[in-house]
Amino acid sequence: MLAACLVVMGAGTLTAQSPDPAPTRTVRGVVKGPGARPLDAANVFIIETLEGVVTHEDGHFAIPTTATGPLTIIVRRLGFSERRRLIADGDTSMVVVTLEASGVSLAPVAVEAGRYTASEERGATLTPLEVVTTPGTAADVNRALQSLPGIQAGDEGTALFVRGGDFTETRVFLNDAGLLTPVQLQTPAGTFTGTVDPFLLDGIFFSSGGFGARYGDALSGIASLRTQGRPARSSATASAGLAALSGAAALKVSPSVSFRFAGNRSNLDPMFRLNGTRRDYNPPPHGYDVSGSVILNYRPTGEIKLFGVSQTNALAFGVEEASYGGDFSVDVSGQAGVATWHDTFGAVAPTVTIAASHNESGSDFGAFRLANGSDHVQLFAQTEWQAALGAMIRVGGELDRLESDYQGSIPETGYDVKPGARTTVIVSSETGNRSAAFAEADWRPFTQARLVAGVRTDRSSLTDRRTVDPRFSAAWKTFSGLTLTAAWGVYHQVPDPLYFDDSLSAGNQLSPMRAKQRILGAQVDGESQMLRVEAYDKRYDDLAQRTRDYDVVSGATGHARGVDVFAKGRAPFGLTGRVSYSYVSSRRTDPDAGVVTRAPFDVTHTATMVAERSLLGGLRVSLAYRYATGRPFTPVTGSTYDAERQVYVPRYGAPMSERLPAFRRLDFSTSYYRQLTPGMQSVVFVSLMNMLDRTNVQKYTYNADYSRRSVVPSLFERSVYFGATITWLKENR
Amino acid sequence: MKVSSMITAFGVIVTGVVIAAPARAQGQLTGTAKWADSASREIEAANAVGDLDRLTNAAAMIDRVLTVTPNDPLLLYYRSLALYRTASIYTGQKKRDEAKRALEEADLLLEQAISKSPTADALALRSGVIGLMIGSSGNPMSGMTLGPKAAGLLDRAKEIEPRNPRVWLVSGMSAMFTPKMFGGGTDKAEQEFRKALTHFDTEQPVAPAPSWGRADAYIWLGQALHKHGKIDEARAAYQKALELQPKNSWVQNVLLPSLDSSKK
Numbered sequence: 001m002l003a004a005c006l007v008v009m010g011a012g013t014l015t016a017q018s019p020d021p022a023p024t025r026t027v028r029g030v031v032k033g034p035g036a037r038p039l040d041a042a043n044v045f046i047i048e049t050l051e052g053v054v055t056h057e058d059g060h061f062a063i064p065t066t067a068t069g070p071l072t073i074i075v076r077r078l079g080f081s082e083r084r085r086l087i088a089d090g091d092t093s094m095v096v097v098t099l100e101a102s103g104v105s106l107a108p109v110a111v112e113a114g115r116y117t118a119s120e121e122r123g124a125t126l127t128p129l130e131v132v133t134t135p136g137t138a139a140d141v142n143r144a145l146q147s148l149p150g151i152q153a154g155d156e157g158t159a160l161f162v163r164g165g166d167f168t169e170t171r172v173f174l175n176d177a178g179l180l181t182p183v184q185l186q187t188p189a190g191t192f193t194g195t196v197d198p199f200l201l202d203g204i205f206f207s208s209g210g211f212g213a214r215y216g217d218a219l220s221g222i223a224s225l226r227t228q229g230r231p232a233r234s235s236a237t238a239s240a241g242l243a244a245l246s247g248a249a250a251l252k253v254s255p256s257v258s259f260r261f262a263g264n265r266s267n268l269d270p271m272f273r274l275n276g277t278r279r280d281y282n283p284p285p286h287g288y289d290v291s292g293s294v295i296l297n298y299r300p301t302g303e304i305k306l307f308g309v310s311q312t313n314a315l316a317f318g319v320e321e322a323s324y325g326g327d328f329s330v331d332v333s334g335q336a337g338v339a340t341w342h343d344t345f346g347a348v349a350p351t352v353t354i355a356a357s358h359n360e361s362g363s364d365f366g367a368f369r370l371a372n373g374s375d376h377v378q379l380f381a382q383t384e385w386q387a388a389l390g391a392m393i394r395v396g397g398e399l400d401r402l403e404s405d406y407q408g409s410i411p412e413t414g415y416d417v418k419p420g421a422r423t424t425v426i427v428s429s430e431t432g433n434r435s436a437a438f439a440e441a442d443w444r445p446f447t448q449a450r451l452v453a454g455v456r457t458d459r460s461s462l463t464d465r466r467t468v469d470p471r472f473s474a475a476w477k478t479f480s481g482l483t484l485t486a487a488w489g490v491y492h493q494v495p496d497p498l499y500f501d502d503s504l505s506a507g508n509q510l511s512p513m514r515a516k517q518r519i520l521g522a523q524v525d526g527e528s529q530m531l532r533v534e535a536y537d538k539r540y541d542d543l544a545q546r547t548r549d550y551d552v553v554s555g556a557t558g559h560a561r562g563v564d565v566f567a568k569g570r571a572p573f574g575l576t577g578r579v580s581y582s583y584v585s586s587r588r589t590d591p592d593a594g595v596v597t598r599a600p601f602d603v604t605h606t607a608t609m610v611a612e613r614s615l616l617g618g619l620r621v622s623l624a625y626r627y628a629t630g631r632p633f634t635p636v637t638g639s640t641y642d643a644e645r646q647v648y649v650p651r652y653g654a655p656m657s658e659r660l661p662a663f664r665r666l667d668f669s670t671s672y673y674r675q676l677t678p679g680m681q682s683v684v685f686v687s688l689m690n691m692l693d694r695t696n697v698q699k700y701t702y703n704a705d706y707s708r709r710s711v712v713p714s715l716f717e718r719s720v721y722f723g724a725t726i727t728w729l730k731e732n733r
Numbered sequence: 734m735k736v737s738s739m740i741t742a743f744g745v746i747v748t749g750v751v752i753a754a755p756a757r758a759q760g761q762l763t764g765t766a767k768w769a770d771s772a773s774r775e776i777e778a779a780n781a782v783g784d785l786d787r788l789t790n791a792a793a794m795i796d797r798v799l800t801v802t803p804n805d806p807l808l809l810y811y812r813s814l815a816l817y818r819t820a821s822i823y824t825g826q827k828k829r830d831e832a833k834r835a836l837e838e839a840d841l842l843l844e845q846a847i848s849k850s851p852t853a854d855a856l857a858l859r860s861g862v863i864g865l866m867i868g869s870s871g872n873p874m875s876g877m878t879l880g881p882k883a884a885g886l887l888d889r890a891k892e893i894e895p896r897n898p899r900v901w902l903v904s905g906m907s908a909m910f911t912p913k914m915f916g917g918g919t920d921k922a923e924q925e926f927r928k929a930l931t932h933f934d935t936e937q938p939v940a941p942a943p944s945w946g947r948a949d950a951y952i953w954l955g956q957a958l959h960k961h962g963k964i965d966e967a968r969a970a971y972q973k974a975l976e977l978q979p980k981n982s983w984v985q986n987v988l989l990p991s992l993d994s995s996k997k
Contacts, residue, residue, distance in 0.1 A: 043793035050797045054789050076796060078834045 023064030027087055029095030031059045031075055035349040035384065036342075039099060042077040047084075075099065093252070096229075134610055135624040136667030136689055141204065145223060147610060149534075149564035149580035150208030152603035153628060155663060155698050156714045161601040162208050162221035163536055164560025164586030165515075169493060170221035175307060175338045176380045177355030178217070178400070201225050208564065209536055210487030210519045213438040213454030213471050214382065214394065219493045219515040219540070227307045227338075229295055231258055241723025243271040256297045263290045275719040278695070280318035282327055287313035302343035310335045320712075322702040323647050324366040324418035334359040347386040351396075354379055367421040370408035372498075377401045392442040394454075400434040404497040410504075414548035416647045424504075424550070430497040432462040450475045460494045463512050467492040485521040485534075490514065495544035499552045510554050511542040532566045545591040558588025558599060577611035590655040592634070598656035604629040621670045630660035630697070639706040648705045660699070665716075666691045676726075686722045693718035765805050768798045770941035772811045777945050780818040781978040788819050807941060809846035810855050813839040814945070817862050824869045832869045836862055853894030854943045860886035861903040868910060883907060898936055899946045901929035906953055919960045926954035948977040952984060959992060968992055 031042040038059025045052025049067050065071070071087045073095065080099035087095065137143035142158040145151060152161040159167035172179045205224040207215075215222045231250035239246045244266040251259040267286040277284075291309040298304065316329035336357035343350060355378045362371045382396030409423035416422070440454030452473045459466040471489030478484070492512040499510060521534035543556035562584035570576050584606075586599040605628065612622045635658045639648040669687035676682055696714035703710075772795045779787035792815035799808050816839035823832035843859040863883040887907065890900040905925035911917020929950045938944035955970035971984050971992070978984075 041789055043796050045793075045797045045800075047800060050801070052793065052797055054786075054793045074797075074800060078831075078838055 022066070024066050024068070025064075025090075025092065027061075027063045027065060027071065027073060027095065028092070029061055029073075029097060031055050031061065031077070032096065032098045033080065034100070035344045035386065036098070037344065039077060039080070042075055042080075042099070044073060044075050044097075047072045047074050073097075135622045135669040135687060136626070136665065141201070141223070141225065145204070145206050147578070147580060147608040147624070147626075148206060148208070149532075149566045149582050150221075150562075152582065152584060152601055152606050153626070153663075155631070155696065156665075156716060160221060160223065161603070163538060163562060163564075163582075164584045164599060164601065165220035165538070165540075166599075166601060168496065169219035169515075170223065171215070171218035173215075173222070173224040174336070175225075175227055175305065175340045175355075176351065176353040176382075177336075177338045177378050178376075179336070179357070201227055209517050209538070210473055210489060211471075212452055212473070213440045213456040213469065214396065216398070216436050216438070216456055216458050216469070217400075217434065217493050219491050219513060220538070227293060227305065228260060229303070229305070231260065235727060237725060237727045239723065239725035242274065242721050243268045244723075258295045260293045260295070261291070264288060271719065271721060276717065278713040278717050279715065282316050282318070283314070285313065285315040287311065303341070305340045306337070307340075308335070308337045319365060320701050320710075321366075321417055322650070322704055322706055323416050323421070326366060328363070328365040330361070330363050332359070332361045349384040349386075350382070351384075352379075352381045366417040366419050367409060367411045367423050368417055370406060370410060370426065372404065372406050374402060374404045374497075376403075391444070394440040394442065395438070397435070397437040400432075400436075402432045402434075402497060403429070404431075405429045406498055406501065410550045412549070414550065415650050416645055418647070421645070421647070426501060426503060428498065428501040428503070430462065430500050432460050432494060432497055434458060434460040434494065449477070458492060458494075458512070460512065462494055462497065462500050463510060465512055467512050467514075483523045485519070485523070487517065487519040489517050491517060495552075495554075499544050499546075504546075504550065504552045508552070508554050510544050510552070513543050514541045515539065530566075530568050532564075534564045535562070536564075537561050540588060543588065545589070547591045553591050553594075556589035556591065558586070558596065560584060560586040560599070562586075571611065573613070575611050575613050577609065579609050580607065582606040590634075592652070593655040595655065597654075598632040600631060600633070600656065602632050602656070619670065619672050622668070624667045626663065626665045626667075628663040630662050632656040632659050633700070634658075636702055636706045636709070641705075650702070650706050660697045663696050663714075664692075664694050665696065666694075680726065680728050682724060682726050684722075684724045686720065689719045689721065690716045691718060765798060765802050765808055766941045768795070769805075769807045769811055772808070772815070773941060773943065773945065776811065776815045776818060777978075780821075781948070781982075782980045783822060783982040785819065785822050788815055788822070791815050792819065804845075804849055806846040806850035806852070806855065809842045809849075810852075810858065810943070813842045813846065813855075813858060813862065814943075816842070817858065817865065820862075820865055820869070824865065829869055833866070836866045836869070840866070851889070851893070853890040853897045853900050856886045856890035856893070857897070857900040857903040860884070860890065861906065864903070864907050864910065880911075896932050896935070898929040898932035898950065899943060901925050901932060902946045902950050902953065905929060905950075905957070909953065909957065919957050923954065923957040923961070926950050926957060930954065948974045948981065951977070952981075952988065955984075955988060959988075959995065964992055964995060 027046065029044070031039045031044060033039040038055075038057065040055055040057045040059065042055040042059070042061075043052060044055060044061045044063065046063060046065055046067065048071055049065055051063055051065050051067075053061050053063055055061050063073075069089050073085050073087060075083045075085075075097045077099060083097050083099055085095055085097060134144050134147050137147070140158055142160055145160060146153040146158075150163050152164070153159075160170040161167050162170045204226070205222070207222040209220065211218075211222045215224075231252050234252050235250045237246075237248045244264060246262070246264040248262040249260070251261075253259065265288045268281075268284040269286070272281065272284055289309060289311040291307070293305060293307040295306075296304040310333075312331075312333040314329070314331045316327045319326065319328040334357060336355065338353060338355040341350075341352045355376075357376045358374070359376075360371070360373045363369070378398065378400050380396070380398045382394065385393045385395075387393050406426050406428040409425050411417045412422040412424055436456060436458040438454060438456035440452060442450070442452045444450050453471075455468065455470045457466060457468045469490040469492055471487075473485070473487035473489075475483055475485045492514050494512055495510050498504065516539045518537045519534060520536075521532065523530065523532040538560045540556070540558040540560075542554065543558065544552055544554045545556050546552055562582060564583075565581045566578070567580075568578040583604065584602065585604070586602040587596055588599045589595065590597050607627045608624065609626075610622070610624045612620070614620045634655045635653040636650040637653040638651040640651065641647075642649050667687070667689050668691055669685065671683055671685035673681065673683050695711070695717070697711050698714045699712045700709045701712050702708065772791055775791040775794075776788065779785075779791055792812055795808055795812040795815060799805065799812060802808060816835040820832040820835040820839065823829075823835065839862045840859065843855055843862060846855045847859065860883040863879050863886070867879050867883070884907070887900065887904050890897065891904070894900060902925075905922045905928075908917040908922035908925055909919065913920075929946070933947045933950060936944070951970045951974035955967040955974065958964075958967035958970060968989070971989055974981060974984050
């Protein structure tokens with residue numbers, strides 16, 4: 001409000017606005033650009049008072065102010081995206097603000113505290129705020145990403161089906177280390193668990209295609225997650241909700257050493273008891289995760305970050321199949337450690353990441369009993385060299401070793417899963433060593449244009465083949481504010497290690513899967529609105545797939561074509577929001593019929609609308625609506641009785657010839673904030689999921705002789721959730 | 734399902750509430766006239782002595798006010814003027830990239846200002862910005878695409894306010910850099926600078942409306958006269974400029990010495 005008053009009153013001069021009393025605090029910090037270089041000429045100011053300064057060569061700023069309470073500083077500079085930071089009352093620590101270049105828009109979308117800007121790569125960034133403020137996402141990173149265009153989400157799972165591709169074609173990175181993507185064997189009803197707690201993160205980069213040579217072993221998309229850096233001050237947070245208890249702490253030991261800890265324990269049983277559930281859980285989803293990090297800033301441009309996380313999730317729910325009905329239980333646990341080093345020496349900025357993870361999972365349903373253990377070790381190194389003004393050279397490489405052990409039994413056929421059915425015994429141990437190198441030139445021949453050309457090469461011991469992937473992208477910003485983009489590239493991915501087991505692949509030699517992508521796009525940026533349209537064409541070769549009888553077939557082909565539209569901005573009545581729409585036509589070889597037909601994730605239309613409004617007095621409301629065309633499936637048209645196995649054998653219709661009903665869901669959330677003391681703040685919140693109580697269909701199931709089919713409902717009926725959180729902030733000089 | 738994360742989420746949500754609430758309220762307020770007036774004087778004072786830091790600070794100050802009144806056309810205009818002045822200095826220092834960035838930003842802001850209030854001053858300044866873009870691009874071909882756009886903006890400005898001196902100032906500057914065969918030339922430029930000065934004599938601007946440009950008109954007239962070999966008349970024009978801006982570094986350090994060397 002103070003800023004508004006200042007504007008109303010005006011100013012006598014620019015340098016002496018009013019005979020202010022002596023300042024009671026000083027907001028200090030430093031502004032940095034790419035490669036952690038200090039930035040001069042950055043406009044840094046407090047939005048509440050409009051007090052501010054312009055940085056000099058060392059990037060430092062100090063703003064004396066008489067304002068009390070939490071403050072927001074805004075940092076702006078020509079050629080860079082705006083950044084905002086909240087400064088808590090009494091916080092006197094140095095604020096480090098890093099700006100990203102935005103001179104030319106190469107990226108389709110980037111999200112920063114409610115504003116979309118261009119980022120350095122072709123892709124979109126989301127902040128944790130956007131992740132958690134989207135109603136219905138349940139604070140899950142993947143569900144929030146699903147609200148972006150280019151992702152087909154036909155149900156309530158967390159999988160990322162990007163631009164007509166399977167979810168295993170999208171790779172998730174944590175601090176430059178690739179995370180393992182669980183295969184569908186674990187959850188026949190769709191993926192359920194997400195990836196990483198968004199509050200461990202300070203940035204998310206998502207690309208729906210056309211990404212650069214730095215990223216490998218992914219055919220469709222990239223989600224790159226970056227964990228939090230050093231805290232501005234020590235703090236502690238305690239939360240309690242209908243289904244979870246959690247705590248987090250940030251400890252700033254010295255200006256150069258900081259620690260972070262977080263722990264969550266969740267159990268959805270109380271929530272299901274209050275709201276009821278359409279599914280029979282025994283037990284309901286429950287789990288815990290603990291994480292910790294050490295951040296060492298040994299000099300202004302250098303940082304070493306050690307991050308570790310341990311997670312466990314388990315659930316069991318009733319599943320009715322034609323041949324058997326019973327509990328499907330899943331246990332998943334994992335531990336991961338990532339060490340990252342980054343520094344800048346003049347025009348050279350090296351980064352090294354070493355990561356190790358161990359994951360275990362077990363699935364049990366009738367004759368299907370499979371345990372999986374995997375150990376993943378990675379080394380990633382990259383150097384950026386600012387060769388000249390407007391020219392950046394990026395070179396690097398990675399080594400990746402994945403050991404996967406599978407033990408258990410898989411039903412011999414998909415239609416007979418009852419206990420005692422014939423099975424294929426799996427005792428598999430596959431080790432894949434992958435090495436890769438890449439080089440990329442990022443050139444701005446003139447201010448309005450940008451060209452990125454790169455190439456990467458990968459070789460995996462599983463496929464025993466070396467691949468070479470050239471990739472190009474270009475952007476041209478016209479004087480009318482329109483940015484045109486284009487990209488072309490070749491992408492390879494190694495099939496899941498399980499697919500190489502002889503008992504499943506029947507000795508077939510699997511090749512690296514390949515996709516060729518072509519993208520054309522246009523983006524218009526306004527003061528508070530942006531509109532982006534992008535068309536793409538993706539052609540697949542050498543795909544490895546599983547049949548419904550769990551066999552692996554290779555050599556599949558396919559293509560996906562579509563258009564993504566994304567708009568964000570202010571709307572009437574003080575609303576802000578975003579709308580994304582995706583059209584896709586995705587076809588690929590059906591692994592059972594051997595013909596090219598609709599892909600299982602050919603969700604023709606996907607639309608998401610998110611609207612938010614902040615009301616006076618710390619009250620905020622949000623609404624989200626999702627729509628998706630029903631997913632295609634192959635219907636069962638009849639059956640014959642197999643007396644020997646004592647089971648009905650289904651007869652299938654034309655592959656992927658029917659669709660599930662369309663998916664629709666409306667979610668609402670509201671919260672109330674109150675500052676209890678200068679160092680303590682509280683939030684009370686209520687959310688209403690699936691407000692219209694629509695029964696979305698997750699899949700169809702059949703009775704024993706396949707004469708009648710029934711609906712398997714999706715996870716969430718109308719549910720209310722509430723809770724509160726208290727945050728304590730300590731001054732830490 | 735990260736239910737526990739959802740709990741923590743709302744703490745962050747509310748941060749957004751605290752931040753966003755004042756900004757919306759401020760967007761509906763008026764009273765920016767004093768800021769605009771102060772900004773205009775600061776920009777001209779900084780420009781006169783070629784003080785880049787002072788210009789940057791002036792532009793930054795307007796930028797801050799624009800955060801809470803983002804659609805105020807006069808503030809958009811003055812921020813653009815600050816950027817235009819900044820770009821002019823960068824161009825003189827051969828800092829082409831910095832000049833381009835400033836000009837692109839100024840162009841975007843003026844487009845926004847014109848969409849809200851298509852004044853002759855805004856149209857003329859945008860024409861000047863585009864003209865400087867052509868001059869600083871280093872690519873003669875850019876004139877082929879941008880030249881007609883700049884000329885169109887000037888035509889509109891002359892239609893709206895034919896007696897606005899800054900419109901004729903920009904028109905004269907445009908003529909200086911346009912070959913005679915394409916309708917420009919020094920003769921035409923001189924006429925238009927004189928026309929601008931005539932209109933400055935009769936202009937009675939009311940703050941915070943734009944009032945800059947009188948010294949510029951003398952400076953540019955001096956350059957046109959210099960090109961014609963009228964050294965004494967050029968010197969007189971520069972002296973007039975110095976009466977208005979006694980510390981004008983461009984006149985003192987570049988233009989007047991240039992006259993002296995020509996005389997020799």
